[in-house]
Amino acid sequence: MNETLLISILAASITAGTPILFAALGELITERAGITNLGVDGMMLVGAATGFMASVTFHSPWLGVGVALFAGALMALIHAYLTITLRANQVVSGLALALFGSGLSSYLGKAYVGMRPEQTFEKLPIPFLSKIPIIGPVLFKQDALVYLSYALVLLAAFYLYKTRAGLFLRALGENPAALDAVGINVFGLRYIYVVIGGALAGLGGAYLSLAYAPCWLENMTAGRGWIAVALVIFALWDPWRALAGSYLFGGIDALGFHLQVLGIPVSIFILNMLPYIFTILVLILVLIKRGGRLAAPQSLGVPYDREER
Amino acid sequence: MRIKLQKSLAPNLVSQTLIPIVAILASLFFCAIFFVLTGRDPVEVYSAMFLGALGSEYGISETFVKMIPLALCGLGIAVAFRMHLWNIGAEGQFYMGACAATWIPLSFPNLPFMLMIPTMIIMGALGGGLWGLLAGWFKTKWQVDEIISTLMMNYIGILWVDFLVYGAWRDPNGKNFPLTAAFPQSAMLPTFGSLRVHYGIFFVLLIAAVLWIIFKKSKWGYETLVIGSNPVAARYAGINIKSNVLLTMFISGALCGIAGMVEVSVVVGKLQPGISPGYGYTAIIVAWLARLHPIAIIGVAFLFAIIHVGGFMLQTMGMPSATATMLQGAMLFFVVGSEILTKYEIKFTSSKEGEKNE
Secondary structure, three states, X not given: OOHHHHHHHHHHHHHHHHHHHHHHHHHHHHHHOOOOOOOHHHHXXXXXXXXXXXXXXXXXXXXXXXHHHHHHHHHHHHHHHHHHHOOOOHHHHHHHHHHHHHHHHHHXXXXXXXXXXXXXXXXXXXXXXXXXXXXXXXHOOOEHHHHHHHHHHHHXXXXXXXXXXXXXXXXXXXXXXXXXXOOOOHHHHHHHHHHHHHHHHHHHHHHHHHHHOOOOOOOOOOOHHHHHHHHHHHOOOOHHHHHHHHHHHHHHHHHHHHXXXXXXXXOHHHHHHHXXXXXXXXXHHHHHHOOOOOOOOOOOOOOOOHHHO | OXXXXXXXXXXXXXXXXXXXXXXXXXXXXXXXXXXXHOOOOHHHHHHHHHHHHHOOHHHHHHHHHHHHHHHHHHHHHHHHHOXXXXXXXXXXXXXXHHHHHHHHHHHOOOXXXXXXXXXXXXXXXXXXXXXXXXXXXXXXXXXXXXXXXXXXXXXXXXXXXHHHHOOOOOOOOOOOOOOOOOOOHHHOOOEOOOOOOEOHHHHHHHHHHXXXXXHHHOHHXXXXXXXXXXXXXXXXXXXXXXXXXXHHHHHHHHHHHHHHHXXXXXXXXXXXXXXXXXXHHHHHHHHXXXXXXXXXXXXXXXXHHHXXXXXXXXXXXXXXXXXXXXXHHHHHHHHHHXXXXXXXXXXXXXXXXXXXXX
16 A cells, blocks of 8 residues: 555545544533433534535535534533433433434425535645644644544543543532532533533534535434444543544545545445444454443433432 | 422323323424424424325325334334333344345245245344344343444444345346345235235234233233343342343344334335335334333324324425424424423422422
């Protein structure tokens, strides 16, 4: 394999991994706060559809990103209300969100199927950095949203491990009763993090429709939201591992595409199966390595109920 | 005076049936507001859906045709959900069942009806059942979360059917369309007269009745319920959780596989991509709305079939048929959200007393 091809596959891995990375970061924050939100795919779809619509209507991809963030946050707010205030079953509420999002995005986006946006996120090579051999063209010849995703991973890791608020966030998923006892508003904080998680899923969707594709298609996530949910588990709720995992998935996507370009005779259907097979395999490997224990946040999925304290 | 929610000790049958109905009406109202906001007349939308599904003999027949796979998958899902085993792989199990059943008429087209149909049923159950069992095995062997594995296996199962019908199983006389050869008459379940509604409805009734008896009367039915609601107690009671997970995943998948078999056998009459418009996902809502009760699943499946068939009618109004998915998702929101109400009762207390209780 020559160097140009290698660079092009690696760069494509990052681009393909970015939507998953945004969504996985969002889910990671949500789950750290003790709430499972299985509706990631639905929130991504709504983000992708509304972001695309806004971008086409107002000729501004950045406005599209803003709308997608807002739409994802609104979707997550439904889940927050159901699971935090009404203490509904988080699995079922998340599934409802996934289905609702798939239907809603198709309903909203119908008139926009097949349109090409005038402006999309173009590659913006960073001066100097992009000249570094191999790393430069792979990491620093990307679009603005990819750079934003680097910053978000850094920010998330710093916030989670180095700040007082991050400590509270971790405690929210481990032992909410202890936080409540020191006078912290458990319900309010959980709302905030679930909504942030939804906004990031919306952003992941917008990356698909505004930068990666760029177009709107019904159910265009092809299950990426679900892969993001799985990714959070085998990233062991750590932002850096989530970053590595996302690019691994991006890599499988990109590799499949490049194999076809090289004329290697593999069925497209088998290639398309790879990310899903890979998800299960990696999950099994991590579980074997960890002896079946994943150190998930202790209170993950358990509604906080003061009466049962 | 103030209103206070108080935990009720015994579940109240009236509130348990009344609240979901009110929740469904509320979700219709919620979506009506949404239709108004997006410039549609909700009365027109709902009446088009209702008349499309129930306003003609053809519509009613179609509604039953859609009810059958929804009910069969819903029953399969209920088996797993009862023990809090979140099998959301009904869609993939449906495709794998359809695929395994298809193998029989393609390989042995000359089998007589009385031999063909039973072997196809067995193959359908095996195809879906083993696909479910695999996820169950991942769970018991390595504690792989079944939500993730069954979901990933949905995509794999659907792509597997694509792989076959675009490749080895493609009909050589099919003008290059991605379809298998049409099944011989002996591989097709009978229909009622000239209508499309078919004998698969007997499968629904039979399986629902059997499950109802199992859930209500059998030791196994009780064991799975205990595992779901209190795994620690189940372990102390000496219930083997691992073998129950495997068995439950197999049965759950097998029922979804039979749904796939029925669909290819009579509704489609061959294997082709897209044999399910998401029955496996909709059936999750069906099962949950019916509170996993086998008989109630038939009723809810019928309601959702109305929405589904009605959704197709909306296409004539320039709306996507996915509008139906949106409605169904909204219904699940409202029902899930209202569940807390069935656990509580509303008490009116004087304000002083209310504060004391907090």
